[in-house]
Amino acid sequence: MSLDNAALTIFGSSLSGNCLKVKWVAERLGLPFDWVEIDVMKKETRSAEFLALNPAGQVPVVRFADGRLLAQSNAIVLYLAEGSNLIPEGFDRALMLQWLFWEQYSHETAIAVLRFRKTYLKLPPDQIDPSLEPRSRKALDVMNDHLSTRGYFVAGRLTLADIALVGYTRWSHEAGLDLKEWPRVQAWVARIESDLNIGRA
Ligand SMILES: N[C@@H](CCC(=O)N[C@@H](CS)C(=O)NCC(=O)O)C(=O)O
Numbered sequence: 001m002s003l004d005n006a007a008l009t010i011f012g013s014s015l016s017g018n019c020l021k022v023k024w025v026a027e028r029l030g031l032p033f034d035w036v037e038i039d040v041m042k043k044e045t046r047s048a049e050f051l052a053l054n055p056a057g058q059v060p061v062v063r064f065a066d067g068r069l070l071a072q073s074n075a076i077v078l079y080l081a082e083g084s085n086l087i088p089e090g091f092d093r094a095l096m097l098q099w100l101f102w103e104q105y106s107h108e109t110a111i112a113v114l115r116f117r118k119t120y121l122k123l124p125p126d127q128i129d130p131s132l133e134p135r136s137r138k139a140l141d142v143m144n145d146h147l148s149t150r151g152y153f154v155a156g157r158l159t160l161a162d163i164a165l166v167g168y169t170r171w172s173h174e175a176g177l178d179l180k181e182w183p184r185v186q187a188w189v190a191r192i193e194s195d196l197n198i199g200r201a
Helices: 017-029 048-053 073-081 090-120 132-146 160-169 183-195
Strands: 008-012 033-037 061-064 069-071
Touching (some): 017 073, 017 090, 073 160, 132 160, 160 183
Antiparallel strands (some): 008 061
């Protein structure tokens, strides 16, 4: 898709992998955008003004020049990247979607939640759901196995699957998980960070 100058406004938090994936896709595609920082720690997502943008009270949300609004990080990146080389064709597209759905159901709900509870809410261990760490480890195991025969998740090149998955994987240490235990994931994170020109987490 093509967008005019700053035709896109991203309401997001810099602490959120879900939000940064939208920013990285816009940058990668050369889409001009304005970034409006929303402070989730101050519960700005619960203000009446924000709820008018997204009644679900979550970032990211994007607003297009004509006022249309879109939430859910993976819906946003799929829309922005339509027709670009970040979305492969045919069966590879289906495989990319497989990883995007897995990221939201099995990966983000473990690693991102564990990270937030540990590093941002600073909860003591006995107040953290004990299933989060094994679920996070399992997600990293699945990724490490998949990367044993490839350098990217799908199609042999950078796609939305890599961009979505790297969002929180690169912050695994903030969830108390050292990627040295998953060396292929660690190498892949460095590869994707380099492809996206983003600094080491
Ligand atoms: N599935 C959603 C998840 C969005 C989400 O969980 N957003 C968090 C930040 S990562 C949020 O807005 N939290 C603040 C709140 O719930 O008040 C997506 O991918 O966009």
